[in-house]
Amino acid sequence: MAKPTLTLNGKLVEFEPGQTILQVAQAQGVEIPTLCYLKEATPTGACRICLVEVKGARTLVASCAMPAGNGMEIQTDSQAVHTSRRLNIELLLASGSHNCLTCEKNGDCKLQALAYRYGITDIRFKGQTQQYPKDDSNPLIVRDFSRCILCGRCVQACNDLQVNRAIGYGYRGAASKIVTTGDRPYQESDCVFCGQCVQACPVGALTEKKAVGLARSWETKKVRTTCPYCGVGCQMWLHVKDGRVVKVTAVEGAQPNRGMLCVKGRFGYDFIHSPERLTTPLIKGEDAGVSCARSINEDSYNMQKLFRGVIGTNNIDHCART
Ligand code: SF4
Ligand code: SF4
Ligand code: SF4
Structure with missing residues (x-):
């Protein structure tokens, strides 16, 4: 059966039934800016940045939430679109305290970039x-809600992606705010500190505390690696400045974790630069060997060979059981 078609900026393109206008544009390499859109979560159309013009529609439409339709004629770059996007960005900037100089997210903020x-x-x-x-x-x-633009990405990241359901919208109107149950501090709530809300936040409203003041985004290089903690093998970025890891984030869109991490993977990296870290084998002298569960299977195999075959003891274990 022939695929449905629409006209995108004057070009006739095919699309898959069920795709949104944003997805069709992305598949065609046409960039539509977004702020609240979080892949893999249900689109909300909250920020109105991805507005496009659809011929015959009464108003501009949010492309992230609007299903593509056969025969649609869409403009993503018209004057009306630009004027409206610009106005919405101005309103978002006016809705909070946006002094970029003092913001941890300076240089890595989607609102600033827009x-x-x-x-x-x-x-x-x-x-x-x-x-x-x-x-x-x-x-x-x-958490700095004076910079929050109420895009809702943190809520979706917590509820839809990690399914922790620790935060949601609270209060009403101009007093609207992202809250835990009862608007209690994170540490007194159901939050498990996976940090997915921080990764999802496009502005400086949620930031990693351990990274504060250590590096601007342009000063770090990103090194891709595999989480050392468990067998899932989550893909992560180490943000490195002057040879030191200042922050860890998940690799978006990569298997197996698809942009998510748990509290250990995201925040448990202090051991890397700990002065207490063992850098040479620790000799206990008690006929027992304990190897590291973070090392590879082959190392663990060699360790038991060494202890059973060379040292002559079966007292061999590794720290995964502790
Ligand atoms: S959140 Fe973005 S726009 Fe607002 S102060 Fe921080 S860097 Fe600037
Ligand atoms: S840290 Fe994780 S559990 Fe806590 S609010 Fe953020 S996403 Fe939810
Ligand atoms: S805290 Fe960040 S992600 Fe959450 S609603 Fe505010 S701006 Fe959006």
Whole structure:
């Protein structure tokens, strides 16, 4: 059966039934900017940045949430689209306290990048913004809701991807805020500190506490590696500055973890630079060998061979059981 078609910026293209306009555009290599869109979660159309023009539609439509239709005529780069996107970016900037100089996310912020791209040099709208004190009461995540744009990505990351259901929207209207049950601090909530909300946050509202002040994004290089903790083999980026790991994030779209990590993989990297780390074999002198569960299977095999065959003891174990 022939595939449905639509016209994208004047070009006739085929698409798969069920695809959204955004997915069709991405498949065709046409870039539509997004902020709230989180792949693998149900689109919400909350931020209105991915607006496009559909011939015959009463208003511009959010391409992330609008199913593509046979015969549609779509413009992703028209004047109306640009004017509307620009206005929405200005409103988002005006809705919080966005002093990029003091923000941990400077250089790695999607809102900042969009403001630059659309040539926004001044904030036209001066409204009353909610004042939120920075919450750094837990050991791993800094929450600064004065920079939150209420895109909802953190909620989707927590509820739809990690299925922890620790956070959601709270309060109403201008007082809306992302909260745990009862608006308690993370450490007193159902949060398991996987940090998926931090990875999903496109702005500086959620940041890794251990990385604060250590490096700007352009000062680090990203080194891809496999998580050393368990057998799942999650793919992660080490963010390295001057030979030191300052942050860990998940590799988006890679198997087996598809952009997710647990608390150990994301935050448990202090051992790398710990002065207490063993760098030579520790000799206990008690006829017993304990090898490292983080090392490869072949090393563990060789370790038991050494102890059974050379040293002559069956007292051999590794730390996975501790
Ligand atoms: S969240 Fe983004 S736009 Fe806002 S201050 Fe931080 S870097 Fe700037
Ligand atoms: S750290 Fe994990 S569990 Fe906690 S709020 Fe964020 S996504 Fe949810
Ligand atoms: S904390 Fe970040 S991800 Fe969550 S709603 Fe605010 S801006 Fe979006």
